[in-house]
Amino acid sequence: MVRFRDDDLMSNIVDREMDKRTMLTAFFERNRIDETARVYLYKYFPKHFTWNGSTRRWNPRGRKNQRGRIVSANPAEGERYYLRLLLSNVRGPTSFEHLCTVNGQRCETFRKAALELGLIEDDEYLSQCLEEASTFQFPNALRRLFATIMIFCQPGDIRKLWNDQFESLSEDHRLHCQSIERVQNMVLTEISVLLQSMGKNINEFDLPKITDDVNLQDAGYRELQEEYGIVLEPEHLSAKDSLNPDQKNVFDEIMMHVDNDLPGVLFIDGPGGTGKTFLYISLLTEIRSRGLIALATASSGAAANNMPRGRTAHSRFKIPLNLENNSMCNIKKQSGAAKLIRSAKIIIWDEASMAKRQAIEAVDRTFQDIIGVSLPFGGKIMVMGGDFRQVLPVIKRGTRAQIVDSSVRMSPLWSLTKKMRLTINMRALKDPWFSKFLLRVGDGTEEPIEGNYIRIPDDMTIQCNNRENAIKELIHAIFPSIEDNVYSSDYIISRAILSTKNESVDEINNQMIEIFQGEEKVYYSFDEAEDDQRNFYPVEFLNSLNVSGLAPHKLHLKIGCPIILLRNIDPSHSLCNGTRLICKGFMRNVIDAEIAVGQHAGKRVFFAKNPSNPF
Known part of the structure; x- marks a missing residue:
């Protein structure tokens, strides 16, 4: 800490330096006067604007692009680190105050703002998740969500989470039973059965013991009963x-x-x-x-x-x-x-x-x-x-x-x-000609042209007149009248677009999400590198990785859009890798979805916001 007296000459120097434009404050000013600049994140700003050191202003860049980067910050640096995190995710801030404002509410610190945006993990988000879910679902669904949280979200204090949410978890049983001990045993029994279906035992977790002689199913015969x-x-x-x-x-x-x-x-x-x-x-x-x-x-x-x-x-x-x-x-x-x-x-x-x-x-x-x-x-x-x-x-x-x-x-x-x-029974197939062609290709009997090339018939292709609108034309061909059927589960799951590269899949998905009506919700994953004490792998670098088989850092959702589960949560109830669902609702910490296919089609399920997005 450095201190100066009011009459000290150095205090004038400090005031003068505070009035100077920095690259960051000039970035704020550019956003205030130029609406087109607000679409770029701070780390991408040098690609579209150039810094003039004499006037200390950002000016539009010419034809040549240039990459930029933000000065590194370690999580141990506190507010400086959270400021950097906000600048890597918030577009078009016009001031520090604007950067700290979330949903119209001014946050006192950068950390609080990052927390409200869901950019960092909150110790209380699991409790908030159950509270949000309790507003529009029954206690039996909450108990399944509680069991899922215990296994997949690694809560630090399960006993505190149990104590905070016991009333919501036991609301239906308390209506028919006056004994709190008996109600607690019934709730724990149901949670125990759910944990068993997921391959876990309730005794592995810090929860109250079942003291009453309740009719708890024997774990040895549960699979047979199912x-x-x-x-x-x-x-x-x-x-x-x-x-x-x-x-x-x-x-x-x-x-x-x-x-x-x-x-x-x-x-x-x-x-x-x-x-x-x-x-x-x-x-x-x-x-x-x-x-x-x-x-x-x-x-x-x-x-x-x-x-x-x-x-x-x-x-x-x-x-x-x-x-x-x-x-x-x-x-x-x-x-x-x-x-x-x-x-x-x-x-x-x-x-x-x-x-x-x-x-x-x-x-x-x-x-x-x-x-x-x-x-x-x-x-x-x-x-x-x-x-x-x-x-x-x-x-x-x-x-x-x-x-x-x-x-x-x-x-x-x-x-x-x-x-x-x-x-193949051709009469049972919807398109026998199409199936015959694919079989000939797979068996290597389709006649090639110009060496090893195979000509795809015109009936299997979509004519595209404008290469820039190719994806839009593809979506329109596969999903005709999608604007009128965005809330029809049967319409959504009966169609699919396949691609050979993840980059193309992400591009198609982004354009599909824009077609759906209503509010968009973005969920962020919390990426971190183990044993990285010197911060060799900055958070924004980890967030930028798009690894095959893992969910993206940003999960964009709208009501009615299809989602696919990427991990096994409860296979006995169809919640496994590859399950297709339809988003029916969401809040800050919980997603409400409906299973779209399989023997459990139509069943509504909950998913807690997870440090690693499961979709």
């Missing part, structure tokens, strides 16, 4: 009557194994559109209607959602992420998952061609160990399906030999597997 409690859809019960001859032959073969209790491993091979999923649904419904357990799994969340009570194979069988040639699944012999496997009559694994052979072999070894039978998969009836023309196992930076080696075809189990093939 499978026995599946409600069969009427249209699924009649599915077997609509099978084509190929599907009917496969159906009868598998049911012969079920009726005669014959173990076996079967693989259903067929291109897309042959009705493999429809066949799975017929098998699952037929077996479950007899009071037996049939497990439905898939290598991807999207495929699992297409089957009733489908789960990803990694979730159902606890397959380790880092696989070795001798890996085992993380299933204990006395656990509920082990009892469920022993009780299952048949297990269906869709998109098995996408799974690594090490994963399938790990499941095989685990089943033999749990069941105590040395036959493949412990003597279970194992039905796998897939299409080797589609995506094979993904090996990061792998060679062709490594990809082939990881395929299920290279496993010793493949020689013990009975293969059944489905052919």
Whole structure:
């Protein structure tokens, strides 16, 4: 701290320096007098304006562009760091006061302003999330949200969060029960069941103990109760009557194994559109209607959602992420998952061609160990399906030999597997000509032109007269009259635009979001580098990274827009990687969404604002 007396000569020098324009204050002044300058962030300002050191002003730049950067600041520097954070995210500020004003309210510090904008993590945001959700949802939905927060948001003080939100979590039970202890036990019991469905135990968390003798479901039999409690859809019960001859032959073969209790491993091979999923649904419904357990799994969340009570194979069988040639699944012999496997009559694994052979072999070894039978998969009836023309196992930076080696075809189990093939029933397809063309391309029989090129037919292309409006024309062709159907879930999920690059996906998504009506809400992720004590990786650099498989730093949402879940939250209730949802509402710390596809379509769910956006 440096101090000067009022009569000191140095005080005049300090006043004179305070009146000088700096690059930052000149940036504010330029925004006040030039509306076109307000669209640029401070770090991009040198690209469009040039600094004149003599007049100390920003002037419009000519043709040549130039990159600029903001002076680095460490989080330990306090307000200077938060000022830098605001300048990296707020467009067009005209003064320090303007920079500190959020939603019409003046914040006392830069940190408070960054907090109100959601740029930094707030210790109280989880409590605020539950309070916001309680204004338009019932307590049972809040309890599911509370369980999700416990697992995925890593609250620092779960007991305090429980104490603060107990009244909202228990509102329905308190209407029918006067005993606070009994109400607490009922709430904890429901949360315990939800945690079990997500693979966790309530005893792992700092919550009050269940003191009363309540009817808490035994964790060892919960999985069995869930499978026995599946409600069969009427249209699924009649599915077997609509099978084509190929599907009917496969159906009868598998049911012969079920009726005669014959173990076996079967693989259903067929291109897309042959009705493999429809066949799975017929098998699952037929077996479950007899009071037996049939497990439905898939290598991807999207495929699992297409089957009733489908789960990803990694979730159902606890397959380790880092696989070795001798890996085992993380299933204990006395656990509920082990009892469920022993009780299952048949297990269906869709998109098995996408799974690594090490994963399938790990499941095989685990089943033999749990069941105590040395036959493949412990003597279970194992039905796998897939299409080797589609995506094979993904090996990061792998060679062709490594990809082939990881395929299920290279496993010793493949020689013990009975293969059944489905052919395309063209009458069942909406566009048989289109499917025939794709199959010819995939099989390599389509006649090339000019060497190795293939000409795409005119019926499969969209004519574009203006390259600058190409994306708009594409959106208009795929989503005609979207302005009149933005609130129709069926309209939104029945169409999709595919792209080969993430940059193109982001550009299309941004233009799609602009079409939707209503208020836009932006959620920010909180990116940080571990063990970066010297701030080698500034926050804005981490925020600028757009890594494949991770959500962007800024998540733009409007009511009615589709969103896709990027992580497994509760696979037993279709909240898994790849689940498509429709945004139905949002507040500062909570998102209200509706599941759009699968057996839980139409179900409303909550998502708390997460340090890493899950969408």
